[in-house]
Amino acid sequence: xxxxxxxxxxxxxxxxxxxxxxxxxxxxxxxxxxxxxxxxxxxxxxxxxxxxxxxxxxxxxxxxxxxxxxxxxxxxxxxxxxxxxxxxxxxxxxxxxxxxxxxxxxxxxxxxxxxxxxxxxxxxxxxxxxxxxxxxxxxxxxxxxxxxxxxxxxxxxxxxxxxxxxxxxxxxxxxxxxxxxxxxxxxxxxx
Amino acid sequence: xxxxxxxxxxxxxxxxxxxxxxxxxxxxxxxxxxxxxxxxxxxxxxxxxxxxxxxxxxxxxxxxxxxxxxxxxxxxxxxxxxxxxxxxxxxxxxxxxxxxxxxxxxxxxxxxxxxxxxxxxxxxxxxxxxxxxxxxxxxxxxxxxxxxxxxxxxxxxxxxxxxxxxxxxxxxxxxxxxxxxxxxxxxxxxxxxxxxxxxxxxxxxxxxxxxxxxxxxxxxxxxxxxxxxxxxxxxxxxxxxxxxxxxxxxxxxxxxxxxxxxxxxxxxxxxxxxxxxxxxxxxxxxxxxxxxxxxxxxxxxxxxxxxxxxxxxxxxxxxxxxxxxxxxxxxxxxxxxxxxxxxxxxxxxxxxxxxxxxxxxxxxxxxxxxxxxxxxxxxxxxxxxxxxxxxxxxxxxxxxxxxxxxxxxxxxxxxxxxxxxxxxxxxxxxxxxxxxxxxxxxxxxxxxxxxxxxxxxxxxxxxxxxxxxxxxxxxxxxxxxxxxxxxxxxxxxxxxxxxxxxxxxxxxxxxxxxxxxxxxxxxxxxxxxxxxxxxxxxxxxxxxxxxxxxxxxxxxxxxxxxxxxxxxxxxxxxxxxxxxxxxxxxxxxxxxxxxxxxxxxxxxxxxx
Numbered sequence: 001x002x003x004x005x006x007x008x009x010x011x012x013x014x015x016x017x018x019x020x021x022x023x024x025x026x027x028x029x030x031x032x033x034x035x036x037x038x039x040x041x042x043x044x045x046x047x048x049x050x051x052x053x054x055x056x057x058x059x060x061x062x063x064x065x066x067x068x069x070x071x072x073x074x075x076x077x078x079x080x081x082x083x084x085x086x087x088x089x090x091x092x093x094x095x096x097x098x099x100x101x102x103x104x105x106x107x108x109x110x111x112x113x114x115x116x117x118x119x120x121x122x123x124x125x126x127x128x129x130x131x132x133x134x135x136x137x138x139x140x141x142x143x144x145x146x147x148x149x150x151x152x153x154x155x156x157x158x159x160x161x162x163x164x165x166x167x168x169x170x171x172x173x174x175x176x177x178x179x180x181x182x183x184x185x186x187x188x189x190x191x
Numbered sequence: 192x193x194x195x196x197x198x199x200x201x202x203x204x205x206x207x208x209x210x211x212x213x214x215x216x217x218x219x220x221x222x223x224x225x226x227x228x229x230x231x232x233x234x235x236x237x238x239x240x241x242x243x244x245x246x247x248x249x250x251x252x253x254x255x256x257x258x259x260x261x262x263x264x265x266x267x268x269x270x271x272x273x274x275x276x277x278x279x280x281x282x283x284x285x286x287x288x289x290x291x292x293x294x295x296x297x298x299x300x301x302x303x304x305x306x307x308x309x310x311x312x313x314x315x316x317x318x319x320x321x322x323x324x325x326x327x328x329x330x331x332x333x334x335x336x337x338x339x340x341x342x343x344x345x346x347x348x349x350x351x352x353x354x355x356x357x358x359x360x361x362x363x364x365x366x367x368x369x370x371x372x373x374x375x376x377x378x379x380x381x382x383x384x385x386x387x388x389x390x391x392x393x394x395x396x397x398x399x400x401x402x403x404x405x406x407x408x409x410x411x412x413x414x415x416x417x418x419x420x421x422x423x424x425x426x427x428x429x430x431x432x433x434x435x436x437x438x439x440x441x442x443x444x445x446x447x448x449x450x451x452x453x454x455x456x457x458x459x460x461x462x463x464x465x466x467x468x469x470x471x472x473x474x475x476x477x478x479x480x481x482x483x484x485x486x487x488x489x490x491x492x493x494x495x496x497x498x499x500x501x502x503x504x505x506x507x508x509x510x511x512x513x514x515x516x517x518x519x520x521x522x523x524x525x526x527x528x529x530x531x532x533x534x535x536x537x538x539x540x541x542x543x544x545x546x547x548x549x550x551x552x553x554x555x556x557x558x559x560x561x562x563x564x565x566x567x568x569x570x571x572x573x574x575x576x577x578x579x580x581x582x583x584x585x586x587x588x589x590x591x592x593x594x595x596x597x598x599x600x601x602x603x604x605x606x607x608x609x610x611x612x613x614x615x616x617x618x619x620x621x622x623x624x625x626x627x628x629x630x631x632x633x634x635x636x637x638x639x640x641x642x643x644x645x646x647x648x649x650x651x652x653x654x655x656x657x658x659x660x661x662x663x664x665x666x667x668x669x670x671x672x673x674x675x676x677x678x679x680x681x682x683x684x685x686x687x688x689x690x691x692x693x694x695x696x697x698x699x700x701x702x703x704x705x706x707x708x709x710x711x712x713x714x715x716x717x718x719x720x721x722x723x724x725x726x727x728x729x730x731x732x733x734x735x736x737x738x739x740x741x742x743x744x745x746x747x748x749x750x751x752x753x754x755x756x757x758x759x760x761x762x763x764x765x766x767x768x769x770x771x772x773x774x775x776x777x778x779x780x781x782x783x784x785x786x787x788x789x790x791x792x793x794x795x796x797x798x799x
Binding site for chain 1: 341
């Protein structure tokens with residue numbers, strides 16, 4: 001008993017600093033233009049894990065095969081100070097050409113593609129097709145017991161469709177993560 | 192028909208010859224990857240390289256053997272090579288260069304790379320790698336060097352094509368020295384070192400063309416910064432290692448600016464020497480073991496001009512109580528250093544020398560004058576803090592106090608005509624050296640600040656001595672730290688380097704012991720060294736000179752003997768065992784909550 005008491009007192013009177021209070025977390029979508037060279041994705045991901053930043057979603061593909069440029073779209077969360085650090089730290093990486101925060105810099109469009117497999121028969125099959133029609137999901141594969149739907153839209157829309165499918169025999173989901181681009185004339189990178 | 196056929200044959204053979212001949216010529220221009228490495232290093236102005244050979248770098252060592260432009264320094268462990276390269280770089284301002292083998296060679300180099308990364312030291316480290324066709328097969332001495340070193344280098348390369356090798360080396364030097372300096376690793380598989388390829392000159396090298404860091408300051412921000420400075424009532428300059436990295440021009444301009452404004456100035460551990468410590472505007476180092484006047488001035492100031500420092504936690508103490516009433520101007524070449532730990536009012540991304548010069552220009556052009564009345568009051572307040580004499584310690588007639596040992600060392604250093612370079616290990620002796628030795632010129636103080644690497648001092652001293660053969664290079668060490676890279680004594684002997692090692696031997700891991708005493712209820716967990724070597728005999732075994740001082744009376748004589756010696760000398764100074772380093776800001780306290788030596792006994796040790 002006495003041991004426990006001592007421990008408690010120690011804790012409350014520690015000379016070590018309390019952890020600083022943090023402000024509210026935000027979610028930002030970053031578009032990053034990089035040289036497509038070996039290890040570039042590892043550098044970006046390593047930066048996030050090494051400094052304790054959060055990635056919600058990440059999409060990457062080469063967008064210019066002459067100059068070998070890739071575009072990485074990262075959705076990340078953190079306090080405004082952390083998001084600012086993420087951008088500056090990314091900018092410090094040698095193969096990173098440009099970092100653009102779509103959330104604050106401009107209005108933008110975000111889209112995600114998902115492939116959704118539903119296994120069902122009878123009425124459920126008809127219901128699944130009807131729902132797919134409402135959500136403008138396309139059937140890309142079909143057997144007598146299953147469908148694979150392709151759906152494109154915002155994360156919310158994809159989430160809603162998946163929720164709808166789950167009582168109808170949802171067995172498998174594959175999502176691409178968000179691809180985003182700014183509205184209007186403004187562009188990052190040059191072609 | 193025949194004629195035509197023969198002529199066509201002749202043409203064919205001609206064309207074959209024509210094809211072969213130029214290609215033969217091309218072949219003649221091609222050199223091996225290993226030769227390219229040496230050629231590129233020479234072109235980049237490398238005269239000294241620190242390293243350790245091994246299977247995966249044999250071709251490069253072979254090429255090294257057949258030339259005489261680059262001097263290779265053989266260390267005794269790869270970690271030593273990296274620290275020696277750091278010492279060389281830090282004391283010259285040039286890019287330091289090291290070469291190690293694959294696997295264990297590269298992993299031993301990691302500490303040095305991380306150290307250079309945190310202290311912004313320009314390094315290029317060449318690592319050997321197993322042949323490309325063996326990468327990924329768990330081959331002998333294989334390690335994922337680029338994977339391991341990615342977070343502790345500014346950039347790294349794995350070169351699989353000999354034709355890209357020379358460009359990569361040129362680019363490495365560009366990256367290492369541009370913007371905020373840092374270490375770069377080039378991992379070269381053994382088959383690429385053997386393969387033939389075309390050498391490309393530095394001007395023609397293919398580079399990440401965009402990597403040209405912006406180094407000139409925004410003139411509007413400089414103007415508002417200078418305006419803020421001119422209106423300041425309680426200003427302070429707070430500088431860091433960035434001023435030293437920026438070159439001597441930055442220090443000269445800084446001196447002019449500080450003199451002109453009449454403001455007090457303090458610096459981080461890494462910035463010591465950027466401003467002359469003998470000047471009366473100098474307040475000493477700030478931070479956890481900084482002076483009372485520097486920390487209080489930082490806490491109470493109304494305008495802080497921070498140049499080339501990054502608000503490390505050992506400098507700021509508790510961030511929410513850091514300098515609560517000040518407007519902060521922050522100049523840094525690395526945009527990510529600004530607003531990282533401390534939110535500032537005027538952020539200026541620029542190379543220190545450009546920013547300081549621009550500030551000086553505006554100050555002169557607009558005819559600003561500091562508020563002398565306010566400044567006089569500020570200096571009066573600072574003098575009250577100074578009168579605390581925060582570095583005071585209880586003297587002893589017999590037992591050597593570590594502070595006293597350093598005061599005597601400073602005394603003899605100041606009498607010596609040679610240029611003096613000080614390196615340190617990490618711990619109490621490092622903080623005392625920062626407090627008690629004074630530096631009037633930049634690049635004379637080499638210490639592991641950010642990473643706090645024990646074992647840094649001796650190899651760094653070797654690097655500095657290689658670069659400055661006639662200078663006096665002293666490694667101020669502790670008996671625990673020195674043992675972390677003590678094998679490098681052999682390196683100093685091999686190259687006849689008259690490095691001095693000044694060990695302050697208290698038989699404890701002093702700084703950890705101090706924290707245990709003050710913050711962990713005097714529970715001394717594993718900090719006493721029950722077995723220590725006889726350092727005098729040890730250095731004699733290596734072929735150097737060993738000296739020992741056990742009492743105050745012996746000290747001066749021993750220091751003089753050390754200074755006049757032209758051989759590797761290790762001095763074992765037996766100092767007071769339980770001396771603590773003060774002043775001290777306990778971790779997580781604010782600048783105005785620091786404790787001084789007389790108050791230490793009253794320090795509530797139950798607060799743990």
